[in-house]
């Protein structure tokens with residue numbers, strides 16, 4: 001049985017003023033082509049389908065077209081779940097219609113799918129809260145899926161009362177999973193857990209710096225989020241996850257627990273990351289085989305610093321088709337002419353950060369007390385330098401300050 005695992009599409013997402021929509025179209029087309037060429041039986045989309053609760057129409061349109069194409073008229077099972085960026089209701093709403101195409105869309109962890117059968121031979125044979133067993137058209141072995149979209153205390157619709165609420169949260173999920181695994185997941189089928197949660201190997205924190213800026217806030221703030229690899233029932237053969245944007249296998253026990261990566265780099269903390277989809281080959285009772293297939297279609301995100309405008313321009317010309325965060329080490333404020341030169345050399349500059357060259361020396365100078373004996377203009381200059389990393393205020397700003405002073 002061939003399963004394609006992808007996640008964190010974040011459709012509709014922008015990078016500052018840059019739309020990523022054309023890249024998203026291209027990379028989803030690439031994912032569809034991989035599914036077709038590899039003749040996969042199942043596609044799992046592990047949450048954060050959209051970037052916001054109310055995504056733009058073009059993003060919704062792209063999602064529906066993509067899953068429709070992936071489903072191949074019901075010959076290929078497609079399962080998509082809600083992540084923390086998604087509205088659970090929005091993901092769940094089209095499910096009755098989507099099912100007719102062999103696409104399952106789940107918003108909530110306790111959702112019970114109805115049984116159904118398609119002309120292609122795709123058939124839901126058993127269902128429970130957060131569980132389906134599927135008979136695929138081209139494969140005799142049943143696929144069991146435990147489906148847990150993003151869940152927090154709110155979506156759990158249950159108040160956590162224990163002193164250690166994180167532990168209580170883990171226990172609730174673990175006992176749900178164990179119940180389903182013991183009831184339905186014997187070794188005559190393929191058993192997989194699909195989820196959008198923050199998994200860690202117990203006692204080990206992932207390197208925070210490697211994660212996307214967008215996910216950090218919810219990862220490390222606000223309690224009951226961390227799930228341990230040993231919460232996974234022993235019957236599972238693979239855990240397909242979304243949430244972290246870097247491809248990684250969190251743990252190998254009790255089975256591979258994997259993040260596929262997002263298809264595009266969405267923040268500069270993901271600069272230089274290669275993106276993938278994971279191709280899983282699974283048979284009952286056997287260890288799964290995982291192959292990471294690199295995606296090519298997104299623009300690379302690059303972070304680079306320069307001490308001269310000319311060097312920066314030269315480098316920009318050598319790196320077209322990328323999105324760039326530039327740091328310019330400088331003694332003065334960047335002039336309009338500098339900026340025009342930089343922006344003229346490249347169409348993907350997301351931001352330019354001016355940074356004072358001799359920062360340490362500067363900070364020492366700035367440590368001096370405010371001297372109220374100085375005149376107002378000098379105090380303004382001191383304050384501007386203090387707030388802007390030592391940069392001298394441009395003449396236009398001093399003029400404006402003088403003008404305001406005169407009012």
Ligand SMILES: [Mn+2]
Nearest residue numbers: 048083084243
């Ligand atoms: Mn997420």
